[in-house]
Amino acid sequence: MTSAATRSLAFATMFNFRDIGGYEGLDGRTVRWQRVYRADSPHRLDGDDEAVFATLGVRTVIDLRRPHEVDTYGRIRPADGLEYHNIHLEHQDWNEIPYQPDRGAARYLADRYHDLTEQAADGFVAAIALLAQERTAPAVVHCMAGKDRTGLVCAMTLSLLGVRDTVIAEDYALSTAGSERLLAWLRTQKGNDHLVPVPFFTCPAEAMQTFLTEFRQRHGSVEGYLRAAGLPADRIETLRASLLT
Numbered sequence: 001m002t003s004a005a006t007r008s009l010a011f012a013t014m015f016n017f018r019d020i021g022g023y024e025g026l027d028g029r030t031v032r033w034q035r036v037y038r039a040d041s042p043h044r045l046d047g048d049d050e051a052v053f054a055t056l057g058v059r060t061v062i063d064l065r066r067p068h069e070v071d072t073y074g075r076i077r078p079a080d081g082l083e084y085h086n087i088h089l090e091h092q093d094w095n096e097i098p099y100q101p102d103r104g105a106a107r108y109l110a111d112r113y114h115d116l117t118e119q120a121a122d123g124f125v126a127a128i129a130l131l132a133q134e135r136t137a138p139a140v141v142h143c144m145a146g147k148d149r150t151g152l153v154c155a156m157t158l159s160l161l162g163v164r165d166t167v168i169a170e171d172y173a174l175s176t177a178g179s180e181r182l183l184a185w186l187r188t189q190k191g192n193d194h195l196v197p198v199p200f201f202t203c204p205a206e207a208m209q210t211f212l213t214e215f216r217q218r219h220g221s222v223e224g225y226l227r228a229a230g231l232p233a234d235r236i237e238t239l240r241a242s243l244l245t
Contacts, residue, residue, distance in 0.1 A: 008174070009037075011052065013044035015185060016146035016178025020154050020171065026162030029244040035137045036243065038154050040146035040182055041065070043074040050077070058082060060136040062127050064089050064149040083136070087127050089120035089149050094200070105199035109207035110214065113152055117215065121229035127153045128160070129231060132239035145182055147175035147203045155208060159222040160236055161244055165212045173205040 008018040017040070021033030034056070042061065045053055061076050063086045070086055078084070092115060099108050117124065130136050131153075143149035155168050179201045219225040223236060 008178070009052075009056075011045070011049045013046060013049045014040055014042055015181040016040040016175050017042075018174065018178075020158060023158060023161075023163045023167055023171070025158075025244050026240065029162075031158065031161050031163065032243050032245060035139070036131060036154070036157065037138065037140045038146055038150050039140050039142040040150075040178065041073065041142055041144055042076045042140065045076065054079070056138060058138050058140050060085065060130065060139040062087055062130055062139060062141045062153075064123070064127065064141065064143040064153065066090075069144065085130060087123050087130075089116060089123040089127075089143075089152075091116045091119040099199055101198075105202045106204045106206040106210060108199045109148070109203070110211040112148070113207070113211040114214065114218075116149065116152060117219075117225070121225070124153060124156060125226055125229045125231045128157060128226060128239065129235050131157055132235040132242065134238070134242045137242060145175070145179055145201065147172070147179055151175065151203070151208065155212065156222050156226065157239070157243075159212075160226075160239055162240075165209060168212065169205040169209040172208040173203055175203045179203060 007022065011017055018038060019033055020036050020038055021031045023031045025031050037056070037058070042053065059081060060083045063070065063075060063084065065086070066088055067086065075084060075086070094112060097112070127141065131139055131141070141150050141153050151172050155172065158168050158171065159165070183201045215222070215225070219228075226236070227233065
């Protein structure tokens with residue numbers, strides 16, 4: 001596995017930005033670098049950060065946040081050649097689902113990921129259909145923290161590309177450091193001193209591994225789930241042609 005230090009890009013106003021390339025996929029092929037990035041929200045980009053971001057040549061931003069999150073906090077600044085898509089992964093607000101410490105964060109998160117895949121199948125199809133188009137790359141997929149909604153879209157994408165579940169779970173867990181940085185920054189902002197890191201700002205590999213194992217028991221495969229939800233087979237083949245060496 002490529003190290004977090006190698007694949008992560010440092011920004012002052014984004015805290016969990018990295019490339020999902022470099023992993024071994026189908027038939028020994030490799031996920032292409034600099035095609036898909038995952039991130040927390042880029043709406044804060046400004047100054048030097050904005051200049052660095054511009055050097056990546058990003059063509060498409062897929063924002064998975066709720067419309068009210070976009071309205072409240074804003075979106076990435078429009079730029080020539082940059083397409084912006086807000087794909088709302090509609091699901092029950094986690095604040096309505098009490099966290100039970102005795103069951104642990106990994107179990108809570110895996111359950112929430114099952115909720116997301118049951119409630120927002122059309123959103124996952126829309127996001128991955130966009131990533132499958134050659135013209136959209138390089139693309140950035142993001143939500144608020146870049147670990148849950150973003151983590152699921154990236155997990156499904158990597159799975160379609162043939163990346164092993166254990167590696168997908170390890171990639172997911174790389175968000176730990178970024179989430180800690182984001183939480184530390186949020187706590188400096190007025191009115192945010194109530195925020196706590198469990199489970200909303202944790203991402204143990206066990207959570208994604210548990211989810212993927214149970215997801216296959218429920219749906220057979222990621223491909224089967226997405227096909228049943230309406231993703232055409234030719235989009236999956238296009239995704240692999242575009243994102244694998």
